[in-house]
Amino acid sequence: MERLDFDVYEVFAQSDPLKPHVHVFNVLASTPDMALALAEENFFRREGFVNLWVVRRDAIHQLGYQDREGFRKSEKTYRTTEDYKYLRDKWRHYREHPMSAEDRTGGTRDGSVVD
């Protein structure tokens, strides 16, 4: 028996107009239309969607494992609010104990620095 040929299509669905398309799963099909019909049958027998994409798998390029691993390891808290959590406590402290006028020296009205 000769082997039949199909392509793998990855399926992406959007559940709400303000949400991004999210990867769902994949289907085997010979045309995009067939992939869309199968995606509906396979993954949306109950829940709804506002839009559906199918993409032939060979059109998707992904990072290799080593690159994914490298990306995962890098810490970037300095790019997030993660490192600034202490500010909340500081603000509470200064609301209750405002800095005094003497504390506010360190600059002059004209901007020149006091030694």
Next chain:
Amino acid sequence: MVEEQFTDQEAYFLERVDRGDRIEAEDWMPEDYRQQLVRLIAMHAVSEIMGALPEKEWVPRAPTLYRRLAITAKVQDEVGHGQLLIRVAEDLMRPWDKNREDIMEDLFTGRLKYHNVFHMATPTWADAGIIGWLVDGAAVITQGMSLSCSYAPYARALQRIVEEEGFHIQHGESICMALAEGTPMQRAMLQDALNRWWPALLMFFGPPEKSQLSTHQLRNIRYRIRSKTNEELRQRFFTKYVHRIWSLGLTIPDPTLRQDPVTKEWIYQQPDWNEFREIVNNHGPRSEARLGLRSTTYQEGEWVRRLISTAHRAG
């Protein structure tokens, strides 16, 4: 498996698995891991496909229109689960240049087995109820464990599957509850179905390991493909369902069944494990008929598959 014999690549793979990392289809994996996965997932896939057939027999005979719609939806879900799992298996089989045609061929020739429960007869509507309630209940106990499987695509497929099984179980509970609350004849029908299915339900989890785990099991546990033994899963089934079954006034056909008050372990009569081997080797009551139906349908659908394959794609 002697760990010292591993190559660096294998050792690194196991380290990933140990720290709970999930493996993707394109990642490097030991050939043995791939084989264990294909063995498990292809078996699961054909069990879903063959599992649609016992209940399908009740689609035209369901007692009301509502029940017919619900059981049709369930049968369709089971075939859908088969589709998902066959895709997962196919991606793993790609380096071997094999695909779903090989899976179906292995099913028809008996090389690939399917779950013992789907070889059994469904003579009454109560059998359809027991399948939904207790067979799917048993399946969710196994699949719930597999959600933590180290192979990500299988775990992702299972997330979708387990969600739908929730509906299947309640569909089955609803059928059984209606019969339990019904006429003496309906109650008797339910009791008869439970008597028929009880040994098959115990067999579903596979033979107890005692102190000896099989090579396959040891490997699957090492690879974090599975995390519990057959017996642990069966014990969970007892804990979850025995009291519920009793609460409907049903008798479990095992006078020795009891829970040890101290260890909480269930003591029960072993089903006939020789019969189990006969059944899964396609010598069960309905094995031949259902494989015959599946094989005929597959052959009759050949021209459709040919027509929709890429060979006929326009342009």
